[in-house]
Amino acid sequence: MTPASPYRIFIVEDDPWYGEVLKYHLSMNPDYELHRFVTGEACLKHLRQSPPHLITMDYSLPDINGADLLRQIREQLPDTPVIVISGQQDVETAVGLLQAGVHDYFVKDDRTKDLLWNAILKIRENQNLKREIEQLREALGQKYDFGNLLIGNSPAIRNVFTLIQKAVRTNINVSISGETGTGKELVAKSIHYHSDRRKKPFVAVNMAAIPRELTESELFGHEKGAFTGAASRKIGRFEEANKGTLFLDEVAEMDLTLQSKLLRVLQERELVRVGGNERIQLDIRLVVASHKNLLDEVRQGRFREDLYYRLMGLPIVLPPLRDRATDVLLLARHFLDEFCKDNHLTSPAISPAATDKLLQYSFPGNVRELKAVMQMAAVMCDGQEIRPDDLMLTSGSDESVVGAEGKTLRQYTIQIIKSYLSKYDNNVVLVAEKLDVGKSTIYKMIQNNELTLA
Numbered sequence: 001m002t003p004a005s006p007y008r009i010f011i012v013e014d015d016p017w018y019g020e021v022l023k024y025h026l027s028m029n030p031d032y033e034l035h036r037f038v039t040g041e042a043c044l045k046h047l048r049q050s051p052p053h054l055i056t057m058d059y060s061l062p063d064i065n066g067a068d069l070l071r072q073i074r075e076q077l078p079d080t081p082v083i084v085i086s087g088q089q090d091v092e093t094a095v096g097l098l099q100a101g102v103h104d105y106f107v108k109d110d111r112t113k114d115l116l117w118n119a120i121l122k123i124r125e126n127q128n129l130k131r132e133i134e135q136l137r138e139a140l141g142q143k144y145d146f147g148n149l150l151i152g153n154s155p156a157i158r159n160v161f162t163l164i165q166k167a168v169r170t171n172i173n174v175s176i177s178g179e180t181g182t183g184k185e186l187v188a189k190s191i192h193y194h195s196d197r198r199k200k201p202f203v204a205v206n207m208a209a210i211p212r213e214l215t216e217s218e219l220f221g222h223e224k225g226a227f228t229g230a231a232s233r234k235i236g237r238f239e240e241a242n243k244g245t246l247f248l249d250e251v252a253e254m255d256l257t258l259q260s261k262l263l264r265v266l267q268e269r270e271l272v273r274v275g276g277n278e279r280i281q282l283d284i285r286l287v288v289a290s291h292k293n294l295l296d297e298v299r300q301g302r303f304r305e306d307l308y309y310r311l312m313g314l315p316i317v318l319p320p321l322r323d324r325a326t327d328v329l330l331l332a333r334h335f336l337d338e339f340c341k342d343n344h345l346t347s348p349a350i351s352p353a354a355t356d357k358l359l360q361y362s363f364p365g366n367v368r369e370l371k372a373v374m375q376m377a378a379v380m381c382d383g384q385e386i387r388p389d390d391l392m393l394t395s396g397s398d399e400s401v402v403g404a405e406g407k408t409l410r411q412y413t414i415q416i417i418k419s420y421l422s423k424y425d426n427n428v429v430l431v432a433e434k435l436d437v438g439k440s441t442i443y444k445m446i447q448n449n450e451l452t453l454a
């Protein structure tokens with residue numbers, strides 16, 4: 001059903017006069033295509049032929065009991081909203097119907113047709129929003145097509161593609177390790193958007209970005225009044241990701257207390273919000289990542305061994321870019337073309353000397369650094385060709401640092417991050433997103449006193 005198609009409503013009402021009143025009232029909206037039936041059987045017969053977007057039904061029909069009709073509608077069209085209109089003012093029936101999944105229940109009186117009008121508007125709004133979300137998720141799925149977007153042809157990255165393909169076929173947890181900027185989050189997204197869960201949420205949480213005292217409530221949520229400052233209920237990231245995928249980045253940053261809580265949630269597949277009693281069932285694929293070696297963390301007593309084995313699932317190791325030599329040029333070309341396209345520039349060639357320089361460099365910041373270097377080169381070059389001097393590399397073959405003030409790329413990076421932080425009110429998450437740097441990178445700069453928040 002396209003958004004432009006008429007909105008089909010079935011009115012099931014055996015009282016011919018009342019049925020006509022409802023039909024006439026709803027026909028004021030030209031978007032509605034109205035079909036009236038005087039028996040439950042007639043409605044059921046048409047359900048499959050031309051499925052409606054919404055059904056409004058009288059509870060007392062001559063041929064079929066309201067509850068039976070509802071059950072049969074639910075079996076055939078589980079997602080179609082049903083509004084029940086009835087002459088009975090019986091609370092038990094109303095509660096029973098609402099529990100059986102009826103969207104609304106109205107008693108026949110003077111206000112019914114207006115209540116019905118408003119209820120339909122609300123339902124349509126929700127249906128439109130749902131459809132939009134699904135379309136956006138589809139679009140994201142295409143964006144994270146790892147065949148297109150996870151660029152690479154080296155044996156190392158092809159091995160990663162094979163593991164992603166294996167992961168998407170099952171529900172197994174995945175642990176990704178690799179240096180910063182190697183593409184861990186991109187791999188996590190690719191897994192999600194290729195799995196059966198793609199229509200459900202992908203939620204990413206960077207454990208290094210959350211202040212320690214807030215981690216539990218951030219992950220598991222809290223009830224109103226659970227602690228000072230908990231002014232209202234908060235849904236945690238686990239609950240947000242339910243039925244979808246939760247990506248826990250920098251998982252090694254969790255303290256031991258939180259690790260025990262996480263272990264319990266994973267074992268029991270349910271959580272209780274901080275300060276609450278309700279048990280919430282969880283159905284989540286967990287993807288975790290760390291640039292630290294988790295096994296080393298276990299050996300040092302900083303990471304629980306039992307949790308380590310729970311999280312490990314299918315391990316994917318993302319090799320550093322320096323071990324994917326053949327990918328460097330492929331990725332360089334990709335980032336250059338992408339940047340030039342976005343900025344309406346003609347994509348320049350890469351000179352042989354610049355190619356050599358790229359191949360000799362060790363890329364400590366991995367793919368993220370290569371992307372930044374190529375974007376800067378596109379700006380710095382003469383528009384025709386990228387030459388060695390256009391490539392601002394910070395270490396390896398070319399120790400020298402560019403720029404009139406003799407600053408290193410790292411110093412430039414810090415300067416840019418600083419100016420963004422002051423522009424965006426010290427919102428680290430937003431700045432990391434805008435500049436496409438890891439949030440943990442910024443937090444580490446703050447920790448190392450390279451950056452101070454104004």
Ligand SMILES: Nc1ncnc2c1ncn2[C@@H]1O[C@H](COP(=O)(O)OP(=O)(O)OP(=O)(O)O)[C@@H](O)[C@H]1O
Nearest residue numbers: 149150151179180181182183184185186367368438
């Ligand atoms: N194989 C790839 N193809 C295309 N783009 C890539 C690839 N790998 C990484 N990138 C790009 O490099 C940047 C860094 O990737 P990502 O954020 O996934 O790395 P990460 O390992 O999660 O980093 P961190 O450890 O700092 O969180 C992103 O802009 C991402 O789109």
